Amino acid sequence: MTLDLVQVRADFPILTREINGHPLVYLDSANTSQKPRQVLEAMQDHQERHNGNVSRSVHTLGTEATAAYEGAREKIAAFIGAARPEEVVFTKNSTEAINLVAWTASDFLSLGPGDEIVVSEMEHHSNLVPWQLLCQRTGATLRWFGVTDEGRLDESQLDELVNERTKLVSVVHMSNILGTINDPARIVARAHEVGALVMLDCSQSVPHFPVNVADLGVDFIAFTGHKMLGPTGIGALWGRYELLERMPPFLAGGSTIETVTMAGTTFAPPPARFEGGTPPITEAIGLGAAVDYLNKLGMENIHRHEQEITAYALKALADVPGVTIFGPGTPEGRGGTVSFAVDGVHPHDVGQILDDLGVEVRVGHHCARPVCTRFGVPAMTRASFYLYTTTDEIDALARGLEQVRKVFA
Amino acid sequence: MIDQLYQDIILDHYKHPHGRGLRDPFQGEAHHVNPTCGDEITLRVTEDLSEISYDGMGCSISQASASVLHELLKGRTPGEAFEIHEAFLALMQGRGQVEPDEDVLGDGIAFAGVAKYPARVKCALLPWMAFKDAAARAGISVNPEVKA
Numbered sequence: 001m002t003l004d005l006v007q008v009r010a011d012f013p014i015l016t017r018e019i020n021g022h023p024l025v026y027l028d029s030a031n032t033s034q035k036p037r038q039v040l041e042a043m044q045d046h047q048e049r050h051n052g053n054v055s056r057s058v059h060t061l062g063t064e065a066t067a068a069y070e071g072a073r074e075k076i077a078a079f080i081g082a083a084r085p086e087e088v089v090f091t092k093n094s095t096e097a098i099n100l101v102a103w104t105a106s107d108f109l110s111l112g113p114g115d116e117i118v119v120s121e122m123e124h125h126s127n128l129v130p131w132q133l134l135c136q137r138t139g140a141t142l143r144w145f146g147v148t149d150e151g152r153l154d155e156s157q158l159d160e161l162v163n164e165r166t167k168l169v170s171v172v173h174m175s176n177i178l179g180t181i182n183d184p185a186r187i188v189a190r191a192h193e194v195g196a197l198v199m200l201d202c203s204q205s206v207p208h209f210p211v212n213v214a215d216l217g218v219d220f221i222a223f224t225g226h227k228m229l230g231p232t233g234i235g236a237l238w239g240r241y242e243l244l245e246r247m248p249p250f251l252a253g254g255s256t257i258e259t260v261t262m263a264g265t266t267f268a269p270p271p272a273r274f275e276g277g278t279p280p281i282t283e284a285i286g287l288g289a290a291v292d293y294l295n296k297l298g299m300e301n302i303h304r305h306e307q308e309i310t311a312y313a314l315k316a317l318a319d320v321p322g323v324t325i326f327g328p329g330t331p332e333g334r335g336g337t338v339s340f341a342v343d344g345v346h347p348h349d350v351g352q353i354l355d356d357l358g359v360e361v362r363v364g365h366h367c368a369r370p371v372c373t374r375f376g377v378p379a380m381t382r383a384s385f386y387l388y389t390t391t392d393e394i395d396a397l398a399r400g401l402e403q404v405r406k407v408f409a
Numbered sequence: 410m411i412d413q414l415y416q417d418i419i420l421d422h423y424k425h426p427h428g429r430g431l432r433d434p435f436q437g438e439a440h441h442v443n444p445t446c447g448d449e450i451t452l453r454v455t456e457d458l459s460e461i462s463y464d465g466m467g468c469s470i471s472q473a474s475a476s477v478l479h480e481l482l483k484g485r486t487p488g489e490a491f492e493i494h495e496a497f498l499a500l501m502q503g504r505g506q507v508e509p510d511e512d513v514l515g516d517g518i519a520f521a522g523v524a525k526y527p528a529r530v531k532c533a534l535l536p537w538m539a540f541k542d543a544a545a546r547a548g549i550s551v552n553p554e555v556k557a
Contacts, residue, residue, distance in 0.1 A: 348446060348468035348532065349415075356411040364446040378447040378466045407415055408469075 003297060003305045009388050011036040011293075022358030025393045030176055030204060030337045030384030031362050032226045035290075039229055042289035043282050054281055055255060055272070069281050072288030073271070079291045080202075080221070081212035082238055089237040089244070089271040090279050094203040095126040097222035097237035098170070100250045100274060101199060102130035106138045108247045109167045109197075113139035118162055118169040118196075120145035120153055121374055124176050125367045127201040127222075131170060145171065147374050151178040151327030158190050166196040173205035173221075177366040177380065178327030179310075179337035181205065188217045197243070203227060207294075208335050208386070209303035213238055225283065230290035234283035237274070244270035251276040302387045306336040309385045309394065313338055316398045317383075322405060326375050336385035339366070342401060345408045347381040353407055354400040361397070413522030414529070415469070422473035422516065427480050432462040437547025441539040443467070443531060450475060452539040456547045458485055463536065470520075470529050475536035477516045482540065487549045493517075497537055501530050 009015050012034045017024045026034060046068060052061030054069045070085070077085040091097040105111060117131050121144055135142040143161055146154040153171070162169060169191045174181045184200055191198045199220040205211050206221075207228035213221055220243070224235035239247075249256050249267050253276030258266040267273045294302065311331045317323050322343035328334040342350050347363035354361055362382045365372045372379060383397055435453035442449050448467030452475070454460070461483045463475050481497075482490045496513045497520070505525040509518040523533045 346468035346472075348448075348470070348529070352414065352526070352529070353411060369447065372447065378449065407411075408420070 001298060001301050003301055003387060005388070005390055008297070009390075011038065012388055013037060013040075015388060019358040019360065020356050025357075025359040025396045027359060027361050027383040027385065027389070027393065027397060029207075029386035029389070030227070030382065032232070033207065033229050033386055034388065035229055035231065035286075036293055038293050039231070039286050039289045043231065043286040046282050046285045051282075053278055065281055068285045068288075069279070072284045072291075075288045075291045076236060077238075079295070080206060080223075080238055081214050083214070084241060086269070086271055087238055087241050087244065089239070089274045090284055091222075091235045091237055091274075092233055092280065093226075093235040094201060094222040094224040095130075095235075097224075097235055098127055098199070098201065099130045100237055101168075101170075101220055101222075101239070101247075102134045104247045104250055105134060105168060108243075111138040111140045111167060114165060115140040115167045116143055116163070116165045117141070118143050118145070118166055118171075120171045121147045121370050122153060122175050122178065122180065122182075123170075123172055123368065123370070124201065124203065125369070127170055127172060128370070140167070141165075147178075147371065150329075151175070151180050152333075153180070153182050155186055158186060162187065162190045162194060162196060164194050166191065166194055168197045168199065170199035170201065170220075172201040172203075173211070174202075174208070174335045174337070175327070175368070175371070176204050176337065177339050177368040177371045177382065179334040179339070180327055181209075181333050181335055183333075184216060184218060192217075204335065204337065208306055210299040219243055225287040225290065228287075228290055229293055230287035231283045233280045234287045236287075239270075241270065244274075247274075249273050249276070253277045255279075297387060305387060306385055306389070307331050309389050309391065310334065310336045310338065312391050313383065313385065313394045313397070316394050317401075320398055320401045320405075323401060326380060336389070337382060338384070339380040339382040341377060341380065342404055345404055347379040349408065350381045350401070350404050353404045354397070357396070357400045357403060359393075359397055359400045414526060416519040416522060418516050418519035419469060419473040422476040423469040426472060426476040428462060428483065429464065429476065429479075430462060431464045432460060435460065435462065435547070437543040437545065437549075439539045439542035439546065441535055441542070443471070443535055446532075448532065448535060450536050450539050452536060452543050454540065454543045454547050454549075456549055458482060458487065458490055458544075458549070461540070463539075465536075467535065468529075468532055470523055470532040471535045474520065474533045477520075478536045478540060481515055481517060487544075490544070494537060494541065498534070500524060501533050 050064040052065040054066045074085045197219040202221045202223040206223040220239045226232040256276045326339045351363035436456040438453045450465030452463040
């Protein structure tokens with residue numbers, strides 16, 4: 001089924017805005033997506049009609065809020081193919097989800113000198129820095145996959161890199177800067193062969209194409225709500241239940257406990273064990289509504305649309321003189337996030353001139369500085385697409401880049 | 410409005426920077442980074458400010474700003490450099506409300522438009538903050554009262 005773009009775009013109030021006298025062309029969805037009316041209304045309806053605290057009230061509002069909050073968890077669990085809702089732990093974002101595993105790993109993996117953690121050069125800082133800190137704390141060694149000139153994960157040293165000393169591998173599913181989609185199958189097979197766990201940073205994949213944790217065969221994934229039509233402040237960690245059960249609390253507090261005495265505390269089973277304090281209830285419900293919206297359109301349809309837009313954009317960008325694309329040059333094995341350089345013009349200046357024309361792109365190192373270093377540039381300009389992106393918007397980007405070249409000629 | 414940001418003076422300094430390249434000898438050096446965008450500058454000064462040299466990578470605003478700084482501050486007394494430094498800071502932090510004095514700021518007046526773009530003010534200030542640190546490390550303070 002082809003997406004009806006006119007109908008889809010009508011659901012997103014912000015898309016009618018003008019920026020600097022031009023229609024908004026929003027090409028920064030990898031940074032944060034826009035929100036449809038259905039999500040905004042679900043959150044407002046909850047606040048206006050059902051607001052109460054969760055998991056601790058006997059009254060009607062508290063019961064309704066709890067049902068809605070846990071209902072959102074069930075929707076999200078089904079969306080990613082989790083075996084049961086209790087495998088989904090609400091966090092504030094992907095960063096917190098990764099930190100939850102990284103901060104508890106020293107304990108449940110008994111990490112120490114001689115052990116190894118493996119990441120890649122393609123990671124967002126949030127899937128790199130927590131592991132660097134973990135290794136500093138425990139004396140474990142951090143190792144990483146390189147990136148090929150084509151922007152693919154270099155798995156040529158897989159068997160050496162992932163070995164008997166490896167305790168955990170954490171890599172990105174889809175790069176937030178190169179757009180590369182990694183197939184984790186070989187890494188998962190090798191890691192499990194040597195008894196290591198695999199975490200997948202799905203921040204850029206869950207929003208854009210069907211992700212099924214059982215098919216992937218991984219042990220943990222992290223993703224965030226605001227990149228998938230939901231609000232900020234809500235994300236999730238998915239983990240295999242028997243692993244979550246072995247993990248100690250991360251941010252302890254109310255809700256995480258079973259029995260508390262002055263002498264000591266026993267802890268609740270997952271996911272409550274990891275959800276200390278009053279959670280972002282409204283935001284979780286908003287994310288549930290976002291999942292409903294994505295399901296209604298169909299993730300396969302969304303993915304197909306983005307593949308078409310990406311193919312169109314790769315061609316349009318390649319046709320602008322002086323533009324160089326980083327990462328895979330064809331839509332195969334890549335998503336709708338395209339970073340590029342404009343010869344002789346710094347990304348900040350590219351972004352500024354595009355903004356003057358209403359075209360919103362991201363510039364900078366995209367929280368993936370090692371990738372910029374790998375490709376020998378201080379920064380990149382990135383255009384990223386979503387289910388509401390049109391070919392007209394890609395044309396506006398290409399026209400904007402012509403203007404950039406004119407100003408800096 | 411974008412024309413106020415990308416004035417010809419700024420684009421000229423960006424394309425043809427003055428005094429670019431690190432030179433010896435020097436008494437103070439500072440390396441400043443803008444962590445959000447990755448722009449970098451290394452700036453060196455001699456203790457009498459007879460030489461100011463720099464190298465870096467970044468956007469047109471930060472690179473042109475370094476070129477203008479070189480032109481304005483090289484060969485000045487610390488007191489004069491302090492006055493110009495203050496005037497440039499006041500211009501950049503003035504949200505577009507400060508009328509720049511061309512006698513003090515020379516080509517620096519072209520940055521008046523940058524002050525209207527809060528996200529870019531830090532680009533323009535990067536070399537000036539590096540200068541302040543480098544000068545302090547060379548034993549000169551851009552603020553003469555502090556030195557006395």
